[in-house]
Amino acid sequence: xxxxxxxxxxxxxxxxxxxxPNTEAVLAARGLEWRAGGRSVLGPLDLDVMRGECLAVVGPxxxxxxxxxxxxxxxxxxxxxEVFYGGRPxxxxxxxxxxxxxxxxxxxxxAHVPLNVDEVVLLGRYPYLSRFHLAPRAADFAAIEQALDxxxxxxxxxxxxxxxxxxxxxxxxIAAAVAQETELLVLDEPTLHLDPRHxxxxxxxxxxxxxxxxxxxxxxxxxxxLASLLGDRLLALAAGRVxxxxxxxxxxxxxxxxxxxxxxxxxxxxxxxPVTVLRLGGGAP
Amino acid sequence: xxxxxxxxxLTLLLAGGILVLxxxxxxxxxxxxxxxxxxxxxxxxxxxxxxxxxRVLLSLLAGAGLAVSGLGFQTLFRNPLAEPYTLGVxxxxxxxxxxxxxxxxxxxxxxxxxxxxxxxxxxGSTALVVGLALRREGAATSTLLLAGVAVSLSCSxxxxxxxxxxxxxxxxxxxxxxxxxxxxxxYGEVLWALPWVLGGGIVLLALRWDLNLLLTxxxxxxxxxxxxxxxxxxxxxxxxxxxxxxxxxxGPIGFIGLxxxxxxxxxxxxxxxxxxxxCLLGGGAFLTLCDLAARTLMAPAELPVGVLTALLGGPFFLxxxxxxxxxxxx
Numbered sequence: 001x002x003x004x005x006x007x008x009x010x011x012x013x014x015x016x017x018x019x020x021p022n023t024e025a026v027l028a029a030r031g032l033e034w035r036a037g038g039r040s041v042l043g044p045l046d047l048d049v050m051r052g053e054c055l056a057v058v059g060p061x062x063x064x065x066x067x068x069x070x071x072x073x074x075x076x077x078x079x080x081x082e083v084f085y086g087g088r089p090x091x092x093x094x095x096x097x098x099x100x101x102x103x104x105x106x107x108x109x110x111a112h113v114p115l116n117v118d119e120v121v122l123l124g125r126y127p128y129l130s131r132f133h134l135a136p137r138a139a140d141f142a143a144i145e146q147a148l149d150x151x152x153x154x155x156x157x158x159x160x161x162x163x164x165x166x167x168x169x170x171x172x173x174i175a176a177a178v179a180q181e182t183e184l185l186v187l188d189e190p191t192l193h194l195d196p197r198h199x200x201x202x203x204x205x206x207x208x209x210x211x212x213x214x215x216x217x218x219x220x221x222x223x224x225x226l227a228s229l230l231g232d233r234l235l236a237l238a239a240g241r242v243x244x245x246x247x248x249x250x251x252x253x254x255x256x257x258x259x260x261x262x263x264x265x266x267x268x269x270x271x272x273x274p275v276t277v278l279r280l281g282g283g284a285p
Numbered sequence: 286x287x288x289x290x291x292x293x294x295l296t297l298l299l300a301g302g303i304l305v306l307x308x309x310x311x312x313x314x315x316x317x318x319x320x321x322x323x324x325x326x327x328x329x330x331x332x333x334x335x336x337x338x339x340r341v342l343l344s345l346l347a348g349a350g351l352a353v354s355g356l357g358f359q360t361l362f363r364n365p366l367a368e369p370y371t372l373g374v375x376x377x378x379x380x381x382x383x384x385x386x387x388x389x390x391x392x393x394x395x396x397x398x399x400x401x402x403x404x405x406x407x408x409g410s411t412a413l414v415v416g417l418a419l420r421r422e423g424a425a426t427s428t429l430l431l432a433g434v435a436v437s438l439s440c441s442x443x444x445x446x447x448x449x450x451x452x453x454x455x456x457x458x459x460x461x462x463x464x465x466x467x468x469x470x471x472y473g474e475v476l477w478a479l480p481w482v483l484g485g486g487i488v489l490l491a492l493r494w495d496l497n498l499l500l501t502x503x504x505x506x507x508x509x510x511x512x513x514x515x516x517x518x519x520x521x522x523x524x525x526x527x528x529x530x531x532x533x534x535x536g537p538i539g540f541i542g543l544x545x546x547x548x549x550x551x552x553x554x555x556x557x558x559x560x561x562x563x564c565l566l567g568g569g570a571f572l573t574l575c576d577l578a579a580r581t582l583m584a585p586a587e588l589p590v591g592v593l594t595a596l597l598g599g600p601f602f603l604x605x606x607x608x609x610x611x612x613x614x615x
Contacts (some may be wrong), residue, residue, distance in 0.1 A: 075507055099510030106504040110363065113501055114555040123498050126509040131491045134558070173505070180509070 026051050026184055026216050027072060027102075031081030034067050034240075042067050042240035044081055049184070054210050054217040056231030058224060058251070060261050064240040065220035066107065066188055072218065073104045073186050085184075099127035103177035107188040117164075117172050118157040121147055124179035147179035150213060151205060167198030174205065178213070185209065187219040191226055199226065206230055224265075224276040228252055236260050248273050291559035294552045298566040305570045306345065309577050310337035314584040335471055342475045344467045344576045344590075345569035347535045348545075350482040352568020354524045355542020356560060357489050360496045361520050362418075362429055365605060368542030369528045370598075372429070373436035375539065377410020378403040378532035380440040383459050387447050400477070404529035410436050411525045415517070465536035465591020467576050474534040481530035486565050488523040492516065493557035500555060538572070538591045540598020545571055547605065 025048040033043035042064040049055050049072075057065050070076040072083055074090040083090045085101055093101070103124070113120065124147065125140040148154040153171050156164065161172055170190060177185055190206070191199045203226055209215045210230070221227050227234055227248070234251040236243040238260050244251055251257075252274045257265045264279035310333055311317055317337065321329040355368035369375045385402035417432040444463070448456050469475070489496070495516050498506045503513060531538075545568040546560070553559045572590070575597070579588040 073508060075504070095507075095510040095512055097510075099508065102508075104505070104508035106502070106508065109502045109505060110500075114550075115497070115500055116554075119497070119556060120501060123494070123501060123509070126494055126498050126511065129494050131494065173501075176501075 024048075024050055025084075026086065027218070028084045028087075029072065029081065030084070032071055032078050032083060033080040034064070034071060034076065035079040040079075040240065042071070045242050047072075047235070047242070047245075049216060049218055050232075051183075052210075052214060052216055053232040054206075054219070054230050055233050055235060056227035057218070057220040057235045057237055058222070058227050058260070059237035059243075062239075063237045065237055067240075068237065069104070069186055069188050069218065069220055073102050074098050075104065096127045099180065099182075101182050102184045102186060103180040103182040105173050105177050105185075105187045105190065107192060109173065113161045115161055116157070117153065117159050117161060117175075118144065118148075120161055120172050121157075121176045121179050124176035127180065143179045143181055147175045150178055150208065151175040165198070167194050167201060170194065170198075170202060171205065174202075174209075178209065178215075183216055185215045185217050187217070189221055190219060191221060191223050199223070203229055224252060224257075228273045228276065252276050289552065291553040291556065291563075294549075295559060295563055295566070298563055298570070302345070302566045302570045305573045306341060309341045309344075309573050312577050313337060313580045314587070336468075339469050339472050339475050340467050340576070341573055342472075343469055343478060343535065344573040346475065346478045346482045347467065347531050347538060347569075348541055348572025348575075349565040349569040350478070350485060350527045350531050351538060351541035351572065352545035352549075352564040353482075353486055353489055353542075353561060354527055356546040356557075356564045357496075357520045357524050358542070359546060360499060360557070361517060363499070364429060365547065366430055366543070366602065367433075368540070369524070370537065370539035370542065371437075371602070372414050372433035373410045373440065374407050374414070374525060374528050375532055375537040376437040376440035376444075377413075378407035378529050379463060379537045380444055381406025381409075381529075382462070382533055382536075383444050383447050386459055386462065387451050387455060400530065400533035403533040404526065406440075407525040407529035407532065408522075410440065411521050415521060461589070462536045463591075464589035465538035465594070466589050467535050467572075468587075469534070478530055478534055481527050482565075485523040485527035486561060488519060489557070490561045492519060493561065496520075496557045497555070536591055539595050540601065541568055541572055541594055543598055543605070544601050547601075 027047075027049040029045065029047040031044045031046065033045075034041055057068060059065055067076065071078050074083065074093070074095075077091070085093065085098070090098065115123075121144050122136060122140065125136060125143060128140060129136060145154075148157060151171050151174055153168065153175055156168060156172070161169060164172065174187070174190070177187075187206075191202055194202060206217060206219070207230060210217055217230070219227075219230070231248055233245060234248055235245045236251055236256065243260055244256060249269075252267055254265050254267060257263075257276065266277045266279055268275040268277060311319060315332065317329050317332050319333070322333040351369065354374075358367035358369070358372060359365055361367075381402035381404070382399045385399040414429070414432045414436050417435075418429040444459075448459050451459065495506075495511055498509060498511055499513075499516070507513060546564050549560060549563045549567050553563045572594070575593050576590045579590040579593045582588055
């Protein structure tokens with residue numbers, strides 16, 4: 001309700017509201033909906049992303065995970081409803097201002113990126129760069145160094161991105177998003193096409209970003225164990241609808257997963273977070 | 286894979302450009318001695334200052350503009366085969382210019398009318414090709430080139446029709462002009478082309494971050510705050526005006542925009558901060574050398590420079606098409 005009031009209020013009032021200490025939600029969606037071909041494919045749904053948390057969106061192919069992320073990052077204007085950043089509607093931000101607050105690492109990228117690692121990471125500074133400066137400024141270089149160190153790819157800096165492995169390449173794009181110095185980091189399928197070792201490295205990296213760098217993270221993934229490990233909360237998305245939201249232990253249980261994916265799962269509990277094992281063979285439960 | 290420093294390459298290109306600027310005016314169907322011209326011998330001075338130097342300056346500008354236009358198109362559409370010639374922009378400008386030549390009352394080339402018509406042609410064909418290509422998803426390599434070919438062929442057909450309707454003197458002028466040439470007397474054309482090429486170069490240089498960012502993909506670029514529609518508009522407008530201005534004075538000269546950026550990317554990398562000035566310098570020097578060859582190979586006769594660049598560029602295009610993997614098609 002608070003968000004809806006703010007939507008109607010003037011810009012100045014919004015700025016005051018955004019500074020109010022009770023805005024725990026970094027990102028809030030209200031009545032968010034996306035339509036294609038005249039019918040609703042996502043939502044309407046309400047969603048809050050809390051400051052400092054990691055929200056993992058899980059769901060089957062075609063559930064609308066990527067569409068949800070694109071709506072939340074402002075890349076896609078909603079068909080209905082609105083998304084608020086710090087209480088202010090996304091539509092009221094300039095693209096540049098928004099890019100200083102939300103960094104997005106899309107799943108689909110060109111297969112061929114003819115740049116070196118440091119050149120790609122520098123482009124994370126795009127929302128801060130000026131056409132009138134011939135070279136980036138000291139703050140930009142500092143952010144690049146910090147991002148390279150945090151992600152652990154400082155030694156790759158002069159390498160052409162095209163020569164890197166899939167895991168290293170993913171790390172480069174995440175480093176660029178880190179250099180963007182946003183509060184919110186949104187990742188679409190960050191572990192796609194990565195072998196187990198690189199999946200583990202990537203999970204460790206995202207953990208560092210959350211714990212050490214204090215970023216709020218939203219990610220969409222098919223990897224339930226990654227979601228379990230990183231997610232403070234999981235959002236189960238099925239056919240554009242929120243099936244359930246809650247801590248990993250609440251979402252990762254056979255009944256809910258069976259309904260979500262139409263496949264059988266076994267859950268191994270005992271550790272800090274539940275581990276999910278897909279039951280191969282046999283039909284749907 | 287180590288590349289030389291981009292600054293070193295730029296310095297070398299600048300030195301090469303200056304060398305070409307000084308030496309190219311001296312060569313041609315008739316040798317001219319710089320000393321004689323400086324002493325003020327009327328024949329030598331007239332050839333050097335009124336014919337050769339303006340011609341070299343114009344070819345430097347035209348080469349610079351054509352090369353940097355090709356670069357802009359290639360980055361904007363992530364397509365190594367895109368350039369003013371293959372996308373039909375040059376043909377559109379040529380159609381405008383030929384129509385102006387046909388309906389012009391006076392016999393001499395009236396630059397303002399031809400220029401206005403060729404601007405209109407360049408802008409119209411760009412809008413048509415890009416509009417057609419963008420109707421399909423994300424300007425795919427094949428759609429863009431096919432739209433370019435279709436517009437090119439249509440323009441050529443209309444040009445042939447206009448030539449058929451024209452009288453023989455007009456037809457000869459049109460045909461000769463269509464081959465592309467840089468023969469000028471005095472500095473009128475040079476001064477005319479200068480602001481457009483300079484302006485286009487400055488626009489592309491100012492957009493260097495945006496163009497670099499586009500290399501990492503449209504979705505990622507949009508997430509960083511890039512306004513793709515506005516970038517497209519700025520780049521296409523700058524290029525169309527540049528091509529319109531150049532075609533009005535030099536005719537359609539093809540393939541410079543294909544060959545020069547491709548070669549220079551291998552030397553300076555893909556950062557547009559270096560690529561834009563490199564293409565301006567390298568394109569100018571390259572076209573001037575082509576023109577020098579066109580003036581001397583068959584001396585005292587002269588080969589139209591557009592014929593020469595097409596003879597070089599055609600096989601280069603085929604080589605790119607067949608042997609090089611295309612980034613967009615991977």
